[in-house]
Amino acid sequence: MVKTIYNGEYEKKAITDQFVENLGEMLEKDTDVIYLDADLMFAFGAGLWELGDKFPKRVIRCGIAEANMVGTAAAMSVMGMKPIIHSFASFVTRRAFDQIFLSGAYGRKTLNIIGSEPGYKQTYWGGTHMAFEDIAMMRTVPNAYIFDIVDGVQFNKLLKKTIDMQGIYYYRTPLADNIAVYDETSEFEIGKGIVLKEGTDATIIACGRLVTISLQAAELLEKEEIHVRVVDMFTIKPLDEELVKKCAEETGAIVTAENHSVYGGLGSAVAEYLGENDPTVVERIGVRDEFGEVGSEEYLRGRFGFIPEKIAKRVKEAIAKKKA
Amino acid sequence: MTVNELKKFATDVRIETVKCLEARTFGHIGGCLSIADVLTVLYNGELKNIDPKNPKKPDRDMLVVSKGHAGPAVFATLALKGYFPLDWLPTLCEGGTRLPSHCDRIRTPGIDASTGSLGQGLSLANGFAHAAKIKDKKNRIYCLMGDGEIQEGQIWEAAMYAHQYKLNNLVGIVDWNKKQIDGTVDECISLLDIAEKFRAFGWYAVTVKGDDIEAIQMAFKQIRENQSDKPGVLVLDGVKGSGVKCIEEMKFNHMIPVDKELADQCLEELEAVKNSL
Numbered sequence: 001m002v003k004t005i006y007n008g009e010y011e012k013k014a015i016t017d018q019f020v021e022n023l024g025e026m027l028e029k030d031t032d033v034i035y036l037d038a039d040l041m042f043a044f045g046a047g048l049w050e051l052g053d054k055f056p057k058r059v060i061r062c063g064i065a066e067a068n069m070v071g072t073a074a075a076m077s078v079m080g081m082k083p084i085i086h087s088f089a090s091f092v093t094r095r096a097f098d099q100i101f102l103s104g105a106y107g108r109k110t111l112n113i114i115g116s117e118p119g120y121k122q123t124y125w126g127g128t129h130m131a132f133e134d135i136a137m138m139r140t141v142p143n144a145y146i147f148d149i150v151d152g153v154q155f156n157k158l159l160k161k162t163i164d165m166q167g168i169y170y171y172r173t174p175l176a177d178n179i180a181v182y183d184e185t186s187e188f189e190i191g192k193g194i195v196l197k198e199g200t201d202a203t204i205i206a207c208g209r210l211v212t213i214s215l216q217a218a219e220l221l222e223k224e225e226i227h228v229r230v231v232d233m234f235t236i237k238p239l240d241e242e243l244v245k246k247c248a249e250e251t252g253a254i255v256t257a258e259n260h261s262v263y264g265g266l267g268s269a270v271a272e273y274l275g276e277n278d279p280t281v282v283e284r285i286g287v288r289d290e291f292g293e294v295g296s297e298e299y300l301r302g303r304f305g306f307i308p309e310k311i312a313k314r315v316k317e318a319i320a321k322k323k324a
Numbered sequence: 325m326t327v328n329e330l331k332k333f334a335t336d337v338r339i340e341t342v343k344c345l346e347a348r349t350f351g352h353i354g355g356c357l358s359i360a361d362v363l364t365v366l367y368n369g370e371l372k373n374i375d376p377k378n379p380k381k382p383d384r385d386m387l388v389v390s391k392g393h394a395g396p397a398v399f400a401t402l403a404l405k406g407y408f409p410l411d412w413l414p415t416l417c418e419g420g421t422r423l424p425s426h427c428d429r430i431r432t433p434g435i436d437a438s439t440g441s442l443g444q445g446l447s448l449a450n451g452f453a454h455a456a457k458i459k460d461k462k463n464r465i466y467c468l469m470g471d472g473e474i475q476e477g478q479i480w481e482a483a484m485y486a487h488q489y490k491l492n493n494l495v496g497i498v499d500w501n502k503k504q505i506d507g508t509v510d511e512c513i514s515l516l517d518i519a520e521k522f523r524a525f526g527w528y529a530v531t532v533k534g535d536d537i538e539a540i541q542m543a544f545k546q547i548r549e550n551q552s553d554k555p556g557v558l559v560l561d562g563v564k565g566s567g568v569k570c571i572e573e574m575k576f577n578h579m580i581p582v583d584k585e586l587a588d589q590c591l592e593e594l595e596a597v598k599n600s601l
Contacts (some may be wrong), residue, residue, distance in 0.1 A: 034458070057458050063488075065481035068447040072485065075437070075451025079459065098441050099478070103448055107438035108430055 003183035011180040015152030020047035038087040070099035077110035089115030089131035118172040119259035120300035130292030136264020144168040148208030153182040179212040193240040199229035203247035210257035217311035248280040253318040262286035283318040334364040340400035346587035347414035354564040354577035356397035358501040376406040379433040388437040390445020391470035392426035407434035443476025453494040472504030486555040487526030496557035501564035534562020
């Protein structure tokens with residue numbers, strides 16, 4: 001069961017600090033847990049280096065060599081270890097996709113993959129670093145799980161579960177300025193979306209960074225007497241088809257919202273399911289056929305339509321289509 | 325096994341490989357034949373604590389065949405060692421087979437790593453070797469690579485990692501048979517001196533003739549005794565298609581049709597070798 005604490009404020013404890021604490025506990029408790037990084041431990045702060053000093057055999061610096069990191073970690077899982085690997089979302093998926101696919105998934109190995117700062121979260125590092133296609137790639141890996149993370153509580157609670165599971169788990173993980181949504185007592189069920197706000201006129205099915213922006217859009221729409229349901233579809237694969245169907249039937253229009261391309265991501269997954277099973281009006285909010293670029297978070301959100309006003313407008317368009 | 329018995333075993337690996345490919349009418353014959361001798365040494369003494377009746381035996385020495393297309397030669401070796409019946413071999417690549425063209429740890433008893441996209445195996449071997457060290461296990465990990473394969477950049481990422489983490493329980497093997505699909509390695513992307521390259525990456529390297537069983541045995545021993553805290557590599561100076569003259573002499577012999585006529589020619593030559601031993 002989840003308990004929400006959403007009031008628009010940032011998480012009090014940063015996701016990075018929560019992770020370092022969680023990883024420290026996992027390393028302490030279980031001698032099979034191992035963490036590998038491709039020269040981006042820095043992203044989690046000094047605490048991770050301290051863990052490296054404390055657990056020198058199981059906090060591994062792989063250097064700038066993502067492909068080798070993926071293969072090495074995957075093979076470690078065959079030897080009974082429980083690997084967590086990290087790089088930016090762009091580098092760990094785009095650059096090492098064949099290794100994830102073959103050395104990892106095809107060989108039935110286990111990887112907890114943290115792809116950090118997905119999509120526009122790369123801000124000033126620009127289009128070279130922006131992964132708007134990682135979900136699309138990872139969805140094609142048979143049996144892989146994909147999570148688009150909302151806050152530190154969700155990330156760390158899920159990681160605590162998957163660390164003891166077998167298979168490929170991909171975490172798209174923003175590392176800063178996450179608005180708190182979940183209370184630390186929350187427990188998450190993998191593959192089950194969470195209704196964060198009830199509504200009857202339409203449903204916004206969002207993931208990751210777009211969840212709180214969608215909640216803000218829903219608040220705007222309430223002022224116009226438009227009642228929108230908001231779902232945090234944090235597991236993109238396997239998709240919670242039952243919930244998608246329920247939302248489609250009960251609200252008649254679906255708007256998807258993701259910090260990702262509309263090609264192959266959450267919007268595609270939802271539209272594919274509905275197209276085959278329950279044709280429904282679907283509006284997809286995401287990056288269209290284009291690359292990322294540099295800019296502040298505020299600039300990039302505006303640039304890609306990830307702001308409450310634009311989402312509210314798309315919801316109204318979806319409702320209008322439904323009526324037509 | 326005596327050296328003569330090992331030579332017979334290697335010849336049997338070649339015979340069974342040819343029959344296996346004949347059943348499918350095509351296959352990666354050149355790079356299969358060129359590793360028959362090293363597979364013979366590995367599976368007859370070099371790999372410790374292995375058991376054909378218990379292919380997943382804990383703490384066994386492990387082999388990653390990074391040049392996954394050499395599957396048929398490995399399958400022939402495993403069948404001869406009793407991991408599975410010889411009559412599995414003609415099922416190579418049939419729908420639902422336990423023996424796909426490329427090595428697959430899920431389908432085939434005795435295969436330790438799924439490979440097929442070249443350049444990835446040394447990282448897998450790193451993972452096995454590093455995990456073994458972390459867990460204070462004594463097993464050793466071997467990784468058989470093609471020469472063309474080491475054109476892949478990931479091999480050198482892995483080579484640096486193995487040195488950094490002092491994986492002295494790791495032994496790379498490079499099948500330096502001088503040819504790849506589109507021509508000789510030197511015509512494609514030259515590797516220059518492979519042993520020197522690995523030495524420059526901090527490895528202990530030895531080069532021997534790829535078809536010299538005694539030299540291969542001695543080289544593994546030499547690596548074990550001298551690698552100290554370094555990963556070791558054995559470069560096999562060999563010939564693609566080795567052991568069968570009509571294949572060795574082909575300009576392109578990576579993946580070729582293997583019809584009955586060619587198979588018979590190969591088998592006749594191999595039977596003569598076997599009878600002479």
